[in-house]
Amino acid sequence: MSADFTLAELLVVAASEAWRGNGELLASGIGVVPRLGASLAKLTHSPELMMTDAEAYLVEEPVPLGPRGSYVPRFSGAMSFARVFDCVWGGKRHVMIGPIQIDRFGQTNLSGIGDPFKPKVQMLGMRGLPGNSISHPNSMFVPNHGPRVFVAGEVDVVGGVGYNPARWPQGVSDRHVDLRLIVTDLCVMDFGGANHAVRVRSLHPGVSLEQVRAATGFPLEAAGTLPTTAGPTAEQLAIIRRLDPHNLRASVIKGNPSAFAPRAAGKPS
Amino acid sequence: MFDKTLSAGAVIAGLHDGMTIGIGGWGPRRKPMALVREILRSNLRDLTVVAYGGPDVGMLCAAGKVRRLYYGFVSLDAIPVEPWFRKAREAGSIEAHELDEGLLQWGLRAAAMRVPFLPTRVGLATDVMKLNPDFRTVKSPYADGEVLLAMPALNLDVALIHVDRADRLGNVQTLGPDPYFDELFARAAARTYASCEELSERLDLKYSADARFNIVERSYVTGVVPARFGAHPTSNPPAYGWDMEHLKAYTTLAGEADGWSRYVADFVALPEAQYLERQGGAARLGSLPPPVF
Numbered sequence: 329m330s331a332d333f334t335l336a337e338l339l340v341v342a343a344s345e346a347w348r349g350n351g352e353l354l355a356s357g358i359g360v361v362p363r364l365g366a367s368l369a370k371l372t373h374s375p376e377l378m379m380t381d382a383e384a385y386l387v388e389e390p391v392p393l394g395p396r397g398s399y400v401p402r403f404s405g406a407m408s409f410a411r412v413f414d415c416v417w418g419g420k421r422h423v424m425i426g427p428i429q430i431d432r433f434g435q436t437n438l439s440g441i442g443d444p445f446k447p448k449v450q451m452l453g454m455r456g457l458p459g460n461s462i463s464h465p466n467s468m469f470v471p472n473h474g475p476r477v478f479v480a481g482e483v484d485v486v487g488g489v490g491y492n493p494a495r496w497p498q499g500v501s502d503r504h505v506d507l508r509l510i511v512t513d514l515c516v517m518d519f520g521g522a523n524h525a526v527r528v529r530s531l532h533p534g535v536s537l538e539q540v541r542a543a544t545g546f547p548l549e550a551a552g553t554l555p556t557t558a559g560p561t562a563e564q565l566a567i568i569r570r571l572d573p574h575n576l577r578a579s580v581i582k583g584n585p586s587a588f589a590p591r592a593a594g595k596p597s
Numbered sequence: 598m599f600d601k602t603l604s605a606g607a608v609i610a611g612l613h614d615g616m617t618i619g620i621g622g623w624g625p626r627r628k629p630m631a632l633v634r635e636i637l638r639s640n641l642r643d644l645t646v647v648a649y650g651g652p653d654v655g656m657l658c659a660a661g662k663v664r665r666l667y668y669g670f671v672s673l674d675a676i677p678v679e680p681w682f683r684k685a686r687e688a689g690s691i692e693a694h695e696l697d698e699g700l701l702q703w704g705l706r707a708a709a710m711r712v713p714f715l716p717t718r719v720g721l722a723t724d725v726m727k728l729n730p731d732f733r734t735v736k737s738p739y740a741d742g743e744v745l746l747a748m749p750a751l752n753l754d755v756a757l758i759h760v761d762r763a764d765r766l767g768n769v770q771t772l773g774p775d776p777y778f779d780e781l782f783a784r785a786a787a788r789t790y791a792s793c794e795e796l797s798e799r800l801d802l803k804y805s806a807d808a809r810f811n812i813v814e815r816s817y818v819t820g821v822v823p824a825r826f827g828a829h830p831t832s833n834p835p836a837y838g839w840d841m842e843h844l845k846a847y848t849t850l851a852g853e854a855d856g857w858s859r860y861v862a863d864f865v866a867l868p869e870a871q872y873l874e875r876q877g878g879a880a881r882l883g884s885l886p887p888p889v890f
Binding site: 381382383384385391393394395396406408409410413416417439440444445446447448449450451452453454455456457458459461462463485486487488489492495496497498499500501502504 | 623650668669670671672677678682683686687688689693695696697698699700702717718719720721722723724725727728734736742743744773774775776777778889890
């Protein structure tokens with residue numbers, strides 16, 4: 329592990345683990361950290377992943393974020409939105425997105441806050457959440473782990489499906505529902521608890537399990553003795569810097585702290 | 598030969614209150630904005646709009662034209678939530694039929710295939726069902742017996758799209774890397790109008806080698822409207838990028854009490870040629886850079 333790196337850089341490495349060993353899936357990382365994570369995965373442990381230029385073409389070399397200077401992407405194939413839908417419905421994709429709310433079942437919300445018929449705050453809409461979540465592997469990124477994101481009840485608008493038995497009546501098939509990782513600014517979680525309950529897998533440097541539980545609106549399981557989340561190696565760090573030449577990752581976490589900066593205890597956002 | 602050329606005014610004069618209108622493009626990309634502006638100038642109201650929404654949907658909401666909206670998202674991309682759509686939703690002033698993006702496509706496809714619905718898992722176990730209380734499920738008649746959503750056909754009275762090239766016969770070509778779902782909008786509609794950057798007598802005589810850029814047959818194109826820069830302020834790659842400066846100013850106005858009437862005074866209540874001049878004319882519009890992600 330490299331001696332000094334930011335929390336955002338650690339999160340990129342943690343996010344990249346979501347795509348390890350996925351096979352030839354379309355790796356879609358929505359937002360700076362997920363996109364860098366998918367790109368890092370392809371350039372290190374999982375070169376078989378498919379990736380786009382974030383527009384309409386497939387690339388074999390992940391495209392750096394932001395203005396490209398002299399870099400010209402080279403295209404290996406086409407990936408229009410119509411073909412993305414085909415990959416989604418065919419199960420050939422793994423997306424990581426940043427929902428505004430997540431509940432204990434892994435149900436996700438990108439639509440808005442409050443009554444869906446007259447929202448207090450309207451956000452983007454369902455986008456592709458219903459189709460993604462019922463068709464292929466999904467992971468989540470949360471830069472502000474707190475009870476307003478990890479809500480006590482159900483999310484206000486269920487866009488992405490989860491493991492809520494009440495929403496799966498007889499005959500409705502959940503066989504392709506496959507929720508993988510949740511990477512937050514405090515920890516990495518998965519759905520490996522009892523009946524797919526959310527479970528802490530590793531804690532970031534200086535974070536305690538009690539702190540994570542206090543910042544979560546529902547009970548969390550823990551996977552035995554919890555390791556510290558691995559930060560980037562020197563090689564990974566060099567790749568991250570090359571993929572993000574404008575340092576967009578510095579704006580993901582407020583103040584762009586070092587991964588080892590002391591945490592303000594029990595301060596849920 | 599016949600001639601499908603029309604003015605934007607003539608297209609909109611042929612529409613009526615309460616119609617279901619599909620709008621092509623995707624977010625702030627290749628939207629038929631010249632035609633949308635013509636709707637804003639008209640007295641049309643009570644519209645049902647079906648779109649992958651961008652400023653087209655935001656402006657129609659701001660102008661009070663929308664009664665019912667079928668959408669997967671409404672976004673300006675770099676400005677994630679369309680500001681005027683947000684206002685309309687938070688005021689509860691539109692009947693919002695929020696869908697998954699792929700599900701919207703599925704509804705258009707059902708209409709295009711002239712079947713009442715198409716089955717899918719997408720939407721089940723989510724609040725798509727709550728926001729679309731008329732949606733029903735169907736049980737597979739085969740041994741699996743799976744219960745699926747019967748996505749109803751989104752039959753459109755009219756589709757509006759913007760293309761790079763058209764000819765008087767109704768042949769159209771789009772040159773950008775992604776055709777979006779304009780083909781399905783056209784196939785789902787009883788009538789389709791395409792505004793175009795460039796109108797030719799015959800595309801076959803002028804751009805024969807580019808025939809693969811033809812997104813739908815001319816039998817689906819009712820009329821063509823010459824409208825250079827007709828997608829502004831949205832993008833029409835590779836010709837021009839979106840006008841983020843304009844979209845930012847438009848977004849700022851959404852936070853002001855008389856914002857919409859000021860936008861109308863400055864950018865709607867004037868002829869299209871004057872609108873384009875006010876945006877800097879061809880010199881500026883033709884050099885708006887494509888966005889980089």
